[in-house]
Amino acid sequence: MKSKFYITTPIYYVNASPHIGHSYTTIAADTIARFMRKALKEGNVLFLTGTDEHGQKIQKAADEAGLSAQEFVDKVVVQFRNLWKTLNISYDDFIRTTQDRHIRTVQKALQMLYDKKEIYSAEYQGWYCTPCEIFWTETQLTDSLCPDCRRPLEKISEVNYFFKISAYQDWLFNHIKNNPCFIQPASRQEEILSFLKMNTLTDLCISRPRQRLSWGIPVPFSKEHVTYVWFDALINYISAVGEFDDKGNYVSGWWGDDTRIVHMIGKDILRQHTVYWPIMLKALGIRMPDTVCAHGWWLIDAAKMSKSRGNVVNPLEVVDKYGVDVYRYFLLKDVPFGLDGNFSEEAIVKRFNSDLANDLGNLLYRTLTMIEKYYQGVIPSPRDGAHDERIKNIASCITSLSREVEDALAKATFNFSLALEKIWEPINMANKYVEEAKPWNLAKENKKEELEAFIRILVDVIRQVGNALSPFMPQTASLIEEQIGRDKISKGRPLFPRIENKR
């Protein structure tokens, strides 16, 4: 295992408020970051998130809001930061593409690629919709009308800058083929490989004329142009953690061979991250990230969530109603990572009641009650040599738990739901064991040693589970710690009171 770990979310486009999808990616990355902080030494994990603040859509949204672009993004970025706070996101750095450190690096990268002749200028043809102020390429059109407003388009041609990504097609194909961890899950790797096999890459247009779009990073070798948003955006992963030196070498404490680099993304931006980005890095002479992990989408009532459909779920409302950790748990558990999931409040309530209230919450609560009842709230000290077969089984289950969670979580597949299933194994075993051990009889018959051994194993299970759960549900983990982490218990209200009569 590499000694350092660097994980990123995409930088989110701030043309509108954050929704469930943004929160999903970020919670997933946060969980991994928290897990890795426990696995590696302190200070060896860097978790980066941020915002993408340039481009036409933002310019337009700002205009509509009657604000300057900068004022507009300053306003929206606050919403993202607040949401991350609410969701207990432990990011170490937050990059904005309007920050100096980023602009500097983007311009340097552009200049280097230009000097290396990786970027060239060419005439670019397309159709322009004057009322919308949007430029459309041939491939974006189905007829001669503006896809947005259905008005006639005007054919224009202009000079733009292009990045020679076509030259790297074979290299990229082989890189992906030879590094099965590079694109995860495997089905996504196949998707990209077949895309590369079936298509010839066309050079990427990385500029926009300034007269049409002023809200962007100026291209250093042309006063007439700003940088295309995707080229701008992808660079954030390196601009946040390093700089180019005078010789054009990228220098960073988080991009060396001792660091495992992971980009967590949604499946919608797979191509940018597995085609454009590696080629940009390659052309700049920078090493590849280890893994680009693409998760699925949350569907709302089986339909794609979109701003135009108006079915966007606001994470804050869900958190208000059910709690942060319930939300985090639901997203990470309800769907195998990588696939699309269906979001609904019914599904949350179901998960809440069965996993959190009935299994975990109830185990803690019934255990606390027994400690209160049989030991006046003082947790009996550990005893060696429990000879009961069932206790041994449970003990070995919690001993291997951290390894199993690591297997599920530290590998490139990032199997959150499997990890949580593993954590629930001892919970279920413990609940079952209560039935078998019949502590109420042990108490009546005054079998002290057996009762103690019984209580101890429950306490051990709960503590281990709380510990294993901390990357997923940090707040819950500390509540468990608070209630049963010390010599004397501190019984509170049930962690997850069942939600009743929902329909």
Add this chain to the structure above:
RNA sequence: CGCGGGGUGGAGCAGCCUGGUAGCUCAUUAGGCUCAUAACCUAAAGGUCGAGAGUUCAAAUCUCUCCCCCGCAACCA
């Protein structure tokens, strides 16, 4: 003949690569228990594994054909 993903008990999924009693969670039903949040434990019912053909001693699993659903312009997790 465009590409890819999918179609498995009521719901959601695993199994398919490396054929050999079809499994998990939830829901349902019956019973048990009382430490506990009407919770927990046990048991049962429920599937011709989209359709058809083929290979095989044996197919959810391999091959072929067909049907149905989803995605494949852009913005977007």
